[in-house]
Amino acid sequence: MKLTVTIAGVELKNPIMTASGTFGSGRDFEPYTDLNKIGCVVVKGVASREWAGNPPPRIVETYGGMINAIGLQNPGIDVFCKEDIPFLRQFDTKIGVNISGKTIDEYVEVAERLASEDVDLLELNISCPNVKEGGVAFGVDPFMAALVTGAVKKVARQPLIVKLSPNVTDITTIAKAVEDGGADAVSLINTLIGSRIDIHKQKFILSTRQGGLSGPAIKPVAIRMVYEVANAVNLPVIGMGGIMSGEDAVEFMMAGANAIAVGTANLLDPAATMNILAELETFMRNKQIEDVNDIVGVVNKAAISP
Ligand SMILES: Cc1cc2nc3c(=O)[nH]c(=O)nc-3n(C[C@H](O)[C@H](O)[C@H](O)COP(=O)(O)O)c2cc1C
Numbered sequence: 001m002k003l004t005v006t007i008a009g010v011e012l013k014n015p016i017m018t019a020s021g022t023f024g025s026g027r028d029f030e031p032y033t034d035l036n037k038i039g040c041v042v043v044k045g046v047a048s049r050e051w052a053g054n055p056p057p058r059i060v061e062t063y064g065g066m067i068n069a070i071g072l073q074n075p076g077i078d079v080f081c082k083e084d085i086p087f088l089r090q091f092d093t094k095i096g097v098n099i100s101g102k103t104i105d106e107y108v109e110v111a112e113r114l115a116s117e118d119v120d121l122l123e124l125n126i127s128c129p130n131v132k133e134g135g136v137a138f139g140v141d142p143f144m145a146a147l148v149t150g151a152v153k154k155v156a157r158q159p160l161i162v163k164l165s166p167n168v169t170d171i172t173t174i175a176k177a178v179e180d181g182g183a184d185a186v187s188l189i190n191t192l193i194g195s196r197i198d199i200h201k202q203k204f205i206l207s208t209r210q211g212g213l214s215g216p217a218i219k220p221v222a223i224r225m226v227y228e229v230a231n232a233v234n235l236p237v238i239g240m241g242g243i244m245s246g247e248d249a250v251e252f253m254m255a256g257a258n259a260i261a262v263g264t265a266n267l268l269d270p271a272a273t274m275n276i277l278a279e280l281e282t283f284m285r286n287k288q289i290e291d292v293n294d295i296v297g298v299v300n301k302a303a304i305s306p
Contacts, residue, residue: 001284002291005039005259007236008159008184010120012039012094012259015292016249016277019240019263020045020098020123020163021070022214025084026091032270035091037277042096042261043084045125048109050076051100060196060205065215065242066264067194069208072100072128077113085117096121096161102131104151115157123161124152126178127190139165139190142177149181159184161238164229166218167193171225172232179233187238187261188229189222215264216242223255230256230297244272246279256297 003014017040018026025043026035035041053073060067074080080097088095097119101107111122126139126148138144149162162178164171166189175186191212196205204210222241230237239257242264243249249260265272280292289295 001281001289002293003281005293007040007121007238007259008161010040010094010159013092014039014277014280015253015257015259016273016280017096017238017259017261018042018266018273019261020096020125021072022263022266025080026088027084029266029270033274035088035093038093038273039259040094040096040121041088041091042098042121042123043080043088044074045072045098045100046074046077046080046110047072047100047102048077048106048113050074050079055207057206058208058211060211062194062196062213062217064217065213066267067196067206067211067213068191069206069211071208072125074100077110081113081117085119089118094120096123098123098125098163099152100125100128101148102128104130104132104148107148107152108155111152111160112155115155119158121161122152122156122158123163123187124149125163125190127163127165127167137165137167139163139174140168142173145174146177146181149178149183153182161185161187163190164188164225165190166221166225166241172228175229175233175235179235183235185236185238186229186233187240189218189225189241192218192221214242216244218242219248219251223251226252226257227255227299231300243276246276246281246283249276249280250283250295253292253295254298256300258293258296
């Protein structure tokens with residue numbers, strides 16, 4: 001059975017990745033998960049300097065998921081390079097670094113710093129606010145999305161994945177913009193903006209009022225967007241959003257994802273990636289699928305010959 005997939009020239013031993021921010025840099029998961037079995041560990045977003053994140057409460061549960069407002073808390077690129085890269089390099093897995101920034105210069109600084117580091121893929125989180133331009137997230141404006149992608153691509157030494165925000169009217173417009181800007185792959189979806197109110201206290205539960213909704217509740221939106229993007233651009237697609245099982249992973253790949261990422265599921269079960277891999281293998285065995293790449297985008301073929 002063939003499980004290897006290739007994302008922008010980087011071969012992963014299987015299509016299972018971790019979704020940024022839900023797996024730290026793997027250290028806390030290592031007692032429960034064999035990191036050698038994960039196709040690629042994508043780490044928590046890292047910025048040019050330490051970010052404190054938002055004050056609590058910054059996580060709340062909801063039906064089929066959770067809303068977080070962590071605020072991209074991270075220790076900064078220097079600590080990451082010193083501590084996390086050597087830790088992850090002990091394992092036979094690829095390393096993907098998720099990059100946060102408030103300005104184009106900050107994104108560029110992190111990519112430049114990583115140019116000489118032993119990591120395999122960069123993932124640009126363009127859902128961060130663009131402070132210089134008045135607080136608009138780069139990911140909701142095609143012009144800004146292409147601009148930041150192009151600027152980072154110029155200095156990047158590793159293939160560049162751009163992570164798309166679902167909080168837009170037409171995600172294909174942003175996907176095409178980052179393709180034009182030089183992205184080597186796209187990943188989607190990031191969290192959907194959501195909110196909850198404490199009806200007894202009559203106030204918002206999260207300190208920031210709003211946060212990012214993740215988990216199974218967002219899966220149908222993610223499937224629809226992966227399908228749309230896979231058919232709009234000529235780039236590898238990494239699908240995520242509510243993947244809890246191997247069958248969920250299959251669904252994303254059938255929609256057009258070349259690889260998938262496990263997010264919120266890690267917070268419920270630290271062995272989620274392992275279980276999802278085993279379930280994917282069982283599905284392939286039962287359906288006599290020899291190569292996992294054969295299921296990518298099959299819904300398109302089904303549409304042509306019903
Ligand atoms: C607690 C938490 C922290 C996250 N931090 C990041 C982050 O640093 N960078 C990023 O690009 N996405 C971040 N995300 C978004 C996830 O990587 C993923 O895109 C999203 O949660 C959808 O997948 P899921 O439903 O499987 O969790 C975070 C999500 C959660 C729940």
